[in-house]
Amino acid sequence: MSRSHVMRAADERELGAVWAAVGAAHLFKTREDFEAVWRDAPWRIQVSEAGDAALVGVWRSHSGLLAVQGLWCAERDMASILRDLGSLARSQGFSGLLSPLVAEGLSAPYVAAGMQVVHRGITLRLDRPGDQEPPAVPGVGLRLAGAADIEALERVDGACFDDFWRFDAPTLRRYLAAERATAAIRGGSVIGYTLCTVSRGDGMLGRLAVMPEERGRGIGALLLGDAVAFMARAGARAVTLYTQEENVSSRALYARGGFRELPGASCFLTMGVG
Numbered sequence: 001m002s003r004s005h006v007m008r009a010a011d012e013r014e015l016g017a018v019w020a021a022v023g024a025a026h027l028f029k030t031r032e033d034f035e036a037v038w039r040d041a042p043w044r045i046q047v048s049e050a051g052d053a054a055l056v057g058v059w060r061s062h063s064g065l066l067a068v069q070g071l072w073c074a075e076r077d078m079a080s081i082l083r084d085l086g087s088l089a090r091s092q093g094f095s096g097l098l099s100p101l102v103a104e105g106l107s108a109p110y111v112a113a114g115m116q117v118v119h120r121g122i123t124l125r126l127d128r129p130g131d132q133e134p135p136a137v138p139g140v141g142l143r144l145a146g147a148a149d150i151e152a153l154e155r156v157d158g159a160c161f162d163d164f165w166r167f168d169a170p171t172l173r174r175y176l177a178a179e180r181a182t183a184a185i186r187g188g189s190v191i192g193y194t195l196c197t198v199s200r201g202d203g204m205l206g207r208l209a210v211m212p213e214e215r216g217r218g219i220g221a222l223l224l225g226d227a228v229a230f231m232a233r234a235g236a237r238a239v240t241l242y243t244q245e246e247n248v249s250s251r252a253l254y255a256r257g258g259f260r261e262l263p264g265a266s267c268f269l270t271m272g273v274g
Helices: 013-025 033-039 075-089 108-112 147-160 169-177 220-232 248-258
Strands: 046-047 053-058 065-072 094-096 117-129 140-142 180-186 190-197 200-209 236-246 268-272
Touching: 013 033, 013 046, 013 065, 033 190, 033 200, 046 117, 053 117, 053 220, 065 075, 075 268, 117 248, 140 220, 147 169, 147 180, 147 190, 147 200, 169 190, 180 220, 180 268, 190 220, 220 248, 236 248
Parallel strands: 065 094, 200 236
Antiparallel strands: 046 053, 053 065, 094 268, 117 236, 117 268, 140 180, 180 190, 190 200
């Protein structure tokens, strides 16, 4: 008899099997962190009798979206499992379900589940990053950012991104605890920042933002150069980043910094929004 693929909240006995997948994907630093999430909100870790598993969480507190952070199942079962997760989103009071970032060529199961593309973007890569410090920008300094800067970083995000992309305070707090954050300062005020990290020789630039009124003055290049130099010193053999397809100015900045655009697009899809 075939086992059911209907999703439900994991029980404590099933956490070990799910952790094997979650840990391999580096979605949590430790198993203890993962199990703390289950104790706080067991519904965030979904499993089926057939051995499928999913991890979900809030995308942004202001977005109303429940995000699929990890999904482990056969492709043939994805559509039905995603529909179950859409029902879970509604039952938990969310306005819709958000997919992970998916290569556009692999989006068919999401579309089959009734999801629609809401954002398309591209991945860029810099091979063999150098550790040369970028040239200074008159009147602008760089310093490491921390939890005390969350309000200032939120202001930068609010000026630079729409509601889908901008970070909320919990997201910033989580990233600041796990990644290197650098703030650009002019006259004592934060006018831009980066987030980056290095894992097993792979560098990732997770954020680069500059206040609109400060753009065109070399601050983006300053922040980018600083982040790349740090990742090179930390052992990164390559640096990757993701940016919106329509963000022409950012793509030009990264091209000047030596990044090349990889073939194909990636996308986010949603279900139940609107």
